[in-house]
Amino acid sequence: MSKKVVFKTYHQDQLSLLPPSYDDLVPVNHPVRVVNTIIDHLDITALEESYKGGGTSSYHPRMLLKVIVYAYLRNLYSSRKIEQALSENIHFMWLSGQNAPDHNTINDFRGNRLKGHLKKIFNQVVLLLVGQGVVNLKDLYVDGTKIEANANRYTFVWGKSIKTNKAWVQKQLKELWSYVEKVYKDEQHIPNTPNFEAIDAEQVEATINKINDALQGKEVDKKIKQKLNYAKKNWPNNLKKYDRQEAILKNRNSYSKTDPDATFMRMKDDHMQNGQLRPGYNLQASTNNQYITNYTLGQTTADTTLLKDHMEGHIESYNETPESKTADAGYGSEENYSDLESKTIDAFVKYSYFHKEQKQSNKVPDPFHPDQLYHNKDTDTYYCPMGQAMTNIGSYKKQTKTGFEQTLTRYQAQNCNGCPLRGLCHKSKNNRIIERNYNLIRLKSKAKTKLISEQGIEKRKQRCWDVEAVFGNIKQNMNFKRFMLRGIDKANVEIGLIAMAHNLKKFSLAM
Numbered sequence: 001m002s003k004k005v006v007f008k009t010y011h012q013d014q015l016s017l018l019p020p021s022y023d024d025l026v027p028v029n030h031p032v033r034v035v036n037t038i039i040d041h042l043d044i045t046a047l048e049e050s051y052k053g054g055g056t057s058s059y060h061p062r063m064l065l066k067v068i069v070y071a072y073l074r075n076l077y078s079s080r081k082i083e084q085a086l087s088e089n090i091h092f093m094w095l096s097g098q099n100a101p102d103h104n105t106i107n108d109f110r111g112n113r114l115k116g117h118l119k120k121i122f123n124q125v126v127l128l129l130v131g132q133g134v135v136n137l138k139d140l141y142v143d144g145t146k147i148e149a150n151a152n153r154y155t156f157v158w159g160k161s162i163k164t165n166k167a168w169v170q171k172q173l174k175e176l177w178s179y180v181e182k183v184y185k186d187e188q189h190i191p192n193t194p195n196f197e198a199i200d201a202e203q204v205e206a207t208i209n210k211i212n213d214a215l216q217g218k219e220v221d222k223k224i225k226q227k228l229n230y231a232k233k234n235w236p237n238n239l240k241k242y243d244r245q246e247a248i249l250k251n252r253n254s255y256s257k258t259d260p261d262a263t264f265m266r267m268k269d270d271h272m273q274n275g276q277l278r279p280g281y282n283l284q285a286s287t288n289n290q291y292i293t294n295y296t297l298g299q300t301t302a303d304t305t306l307l308k309d310h311m312e313g314h315i316e317s318y319n320e321t322p323e324s325k326t327a328d329a330g331y332g333s334e335e336n337y338s339d340l341e342s343k344t345i346d347a348f349v350k351y352s353y354f355h356k357e358q359k360q361s362n363k364v365p366d367p368f369h370p371d372q373l374y375h376n377k378d379t380d381t382y383y384c385p386m387g388q389a390m391t392n393i394g395s396y397k398k399q400t401k402t403g404f405e406q407t408l409t410r411y412q413a414q415n416c417n418g419c420p421l422r423g424l425c426h427k428s429k430n431n432r433i434i435e436r437n438y439n440l441i442r443l444k445s446k447a448k449t450k451l452i453s454e455q456g457i458e459k460r461k462q463r464c465w466d467v468e469a470v471f472g473n474i475k476q477n478m479n480f481k482r483f484m485l486r487g488i489d490k491a492n493v494e495i496g497l498i499a500m501a502h503n504l505k506k507f508s509l510a511m
Contacts (some may be wrong), residue, residue, distance in 0.1 A: 031508040072501035079103035118496040143467040144303040149262035151279040201239040261488035292499040303330035333355040335404040337443035
């Protein structure tokens, strides 16, 4: 026997006795309420004071901040899509109080108004989370990841190319002057040789003029005339361009023409899956319990050079120094160890070859490695496997790319001639010389002791699921793999919004 089908009542024109409230349509524990409550508790006085009086009224910065943070929490990064959501999505309409700023207003607020203010706002959010007991600022885990810039992948400037072009101009000038000397070889008076060392626009122009003056009235090869005309027309302008490019580069090796702040970096997740170079920024993040506590953007590919400034930023933001810092081998340098030691921070930071040492701990060590040579501290003498003394021949200092000064001590064997182990010991034509950086040796030994302790093992395990999981969430779940804004200042704002959205979403899910 068939049963009668009953449908629920459906009348689009049905009137309500009372108009519905947006508040009734938003669930109690919805993430939009968390965003609303947290941002209502923030002090944004500095942001409000950045507005100038007069003219038409402005949208309230607190409302715009709520909307943009919630949009990033919902993986909406386009200002046009945020504008659309404000008129279609009930959560955005509730959050904005039915205000409907257009995409230009949203973009201007995000790209210009928040510059110089968002980091302090982000720090307030972290402190609120600390007050809730879900985050602590004592034990931090740090790592870096590269995020593509909003820039053309194929319009680039390379520092090496500039140096090559300058060297080429210098070589061409020398060849032109050689031609001048050839013309004057049978004459007693030979013009004074120009200065070829200073390769700048003014000097090159003066040199070209001097060559032209020297060849005035002489029978000159047609190709030489063409080259001189081309040189006078192009080389000074090219060198001015190179100077401008080097001013943008500073200590970098490349930049993108469409975003000069972006540096070309090798990305693991590039669109062709072949590790090609793309313009980007190196994001450094400190985390605790998978919450981001600090972020900085670097313009270099090496994480090693970014840790010191990252730590200074954390201390400046919260006016306190963390007790411990755990990081991977990319941060294990003498400068970083020394900096963390001076700040009395427990450094659970791996150094290069740490894992290789652990894997080879059961193997017989290389007897010729400097670490395996016997050192008599009383006489400051090393002894090679054949028992020959290697005496101290002096120390010297050198600077790293960041300006950090290292001290290295050198030891040299007296006579390696005829030694049956020479082929295994070293490849030098002279007597073997070894260099020892005693400060780095001390710091690495201290780091190793910490890393292989029970606490160190726990820290190393936790680092993997703490900070790396955050990067996985940002890139995969939030699908943020490329910046929307150009320039490092605007990119800093955008990554701050991502960090804040990540923290608030995690906090809302934990409630």
